[in-house]
Amino acid sequence: MKTRICDLLKIEYPIVQGGMAWVAEHHLAAAVSEAGGLGIIAAGNAPADVVRDEIRKAKALTNKPFGVNIMLLSPHAAEVAEVVVEEKVSVVTTGAGNPESYIPMWKEAGIVVIPVVASVALAKRMEKYGADAVVAEGCEAGGHIGELTTMALIPQIVDAVEIPVIAAGGIGDGRGLAAVFMLGAEAGQIGTRFVVSHESIVHDNYKKRIISSKDIDSAVTGRSTGHPVRSIRNNMTRNYQKLEQEGKSFEELELLTLGSLKKAVVDGDIINGSVMAGQIAGLISKEQSCKDIIKEVVSEAEELIKNFHF
Template identity: 45%
Template sequence: MKDKRITELLGIKFPIFQGAMTGVSDHRLAGAVSSAGGLGIIASSGLSAEELRAEIRAVRRMTSQPFAVNLMLMLKNCQELVEVIIEEKVPIITTGAGSPKKLMPLLKAAGIIVIPVIPSASIAKKMAAVGCDAVIVEGAESGGHIGKVSTLVLVQAALQAVTIPVIAAGGIATRAGVTGMIASGAAGVQCGTIFLASDECPISDSYKQKIVEANEVDTVVLGTAYNRPLRVLANYMTEQYFEREENNELPEELKSWVDQAFRAIETGDSDNGAMLAGQSVGLIHEIMSVESILNSLYDN
C-alpha cells in the first residue's frame, strides 16, 4: 500500500522532490517540477534576499501548485532569506548545513512545513524532536555535498529512529529505484541528477550531454582534504584537482580552486567546470521534459 502521508501533507501528486542544486535549481526548474505534480525546490544559496523574492514570485507566475525553498542555515544572510520566505508565504522549506531548531518557533508560527536534509539517523532523531515535519535522508550516492552512508542503509536506519515521514535521496533515477525506496518504507524520494537532464533545467547543453553520456562509475568525490566531500562528474578539472591534492596543496587553496570551477561551468565549460552529478548518472540516457521524467519515475 502506498504511503500517502507526504503527498497529502504537501498537496502534491507525486511523492517526488526535485533536489535543490546550487546555481541550478531556479524558478525555471522548480516551477516546471511543481507544475507537473512533484515538489519543485528553489535553491537559495548564493541569492540575495531580493533575488530570492524574485525567484519565488517567478515560480508563482508559472504554477499555483506547492513548491519549496531550500535554506542553507549557515549562510550569512540566512535571517534575511527567512524573512523573505515568511513574507512571501512560502509553504515548505527544506534545510541543510545546520539545525533549524532556533528558527522553528518563527517558521511554525508562519505555518511553514520544515523538512531538513540530513546524513544520519541520529540527526533524523534530533530533527523529529525539534518539530520538523519530515526528513530527507541523503546517501553518499548523491551529487554535490555528501555524507558517508549509502541511501539504502540510511533510509532503514532513519525509519528505525523516527516516526515522521522519511524521504530517500541519492542514487534514484528510475521507477525501480523509486519503487524500491518506497517498498523499504520511505514516504517519497528526492531526485537531483535526473532533473539535470531535463529540457527545463537551466544548465548548458554540453553539461546535459555529459550527464547522458556518463555511466555509473564516472563520478568522483572532491573536497575530502578540506572536509567538504563533493561528488561531481570526472573531467579534466577533477584530474587537475587530484594532482594538486597529491602535491599537498593547502586545503584552502584546493577549496578556492573548486569554487572557481563552479563558476566555470556556468559558461558551459564542461572540461574545466565542476559538474554536480550523482552515481545515478549511469541510469540516465536521454534528455526529457520534467513531466516525462516524473511520469517515468512513478505510476500515480
C-alpha cells in the same frame, strides 16, 4: 501512489526535486510542481532579494506548492529565512547547517520544514526540534554528500523517527523509487535526472555530459577537508585530488573550485567547471520534460510494486 508526504506537501506524486545550487531556479521548480511533484528553488549563496524574485517568478508560473532550499552556511541565510515567511512559501528544506533557530518562526508561519540529513543522530535531532519530515540523503547523490549509502541510511533513519522520510541519492527511475519505498521512505528526491530536463536552465554541455556518463564517471573531492562533493570526473576533479594527495591547505583547494559550479552550469565549461551529478548519471540517457520524467518514474514504480512476487 499516495503517502503521508503527498498529504503533508499537498502534492499528487511522492516526488521531490533536489535543491541544486545554480540549477534549481524558478523555471525548474514550477515545472516540477505543475507536473505533480514538489519543485524546489535553491537559494544557495544568493542574496535575499534574488531569492524573493525567484519565488515570485515561480508563483507566476504555478499556483501549486513549491519549496525553497536554504543553505545555512550562506552569509544571507538569516535574511532568506525571513523572506520565505514574508512570501508565504509552502515548504522549506535546509542543508549545510543546523536550522533549529529558524524552525519556530517557520512553523508559526505554517511552513512545512524538511531538513536534509545524512545520519540517524541528525534526523532524530531534527524531529525533536519540530521538523515535519526529513530528506535522508545517501552518498550516491551529486554535490555535497555524507558517508552512508542510501541503502544503509534510509531504513536506519526510518526506524529512528516517527516523521516521514524522503529518500535521496541514487534515484533515477521507477526502480529506484520502488526500492526506497521498500526501505520505508515515503517519497523520493530526484536531482540529477531533473538536471537534464527540458525546463532545466543548465548549459547544453552539462546536460550532454550527464547523458554520456558511464557508471564509474563520478568522483568525490574534498574528503580531506571534511566537505566531500560528488561530480563528474574532469580536469578540475583530477587537479583537486592531486592537490589533496599533496596535502595542500583548505584555502588552496577552495581557490581551485571558486566559482566552478557556475562555470559549468552557466558557461558550459565541463572541463574545468564542477559538473555536480550523482552516480545515477550513468542510467540517464535522454532529455525529457519534467512532466514526462515524473510520469515515467511513477508509472514504472507502480507497475513494479503491483506485480512484485517472490
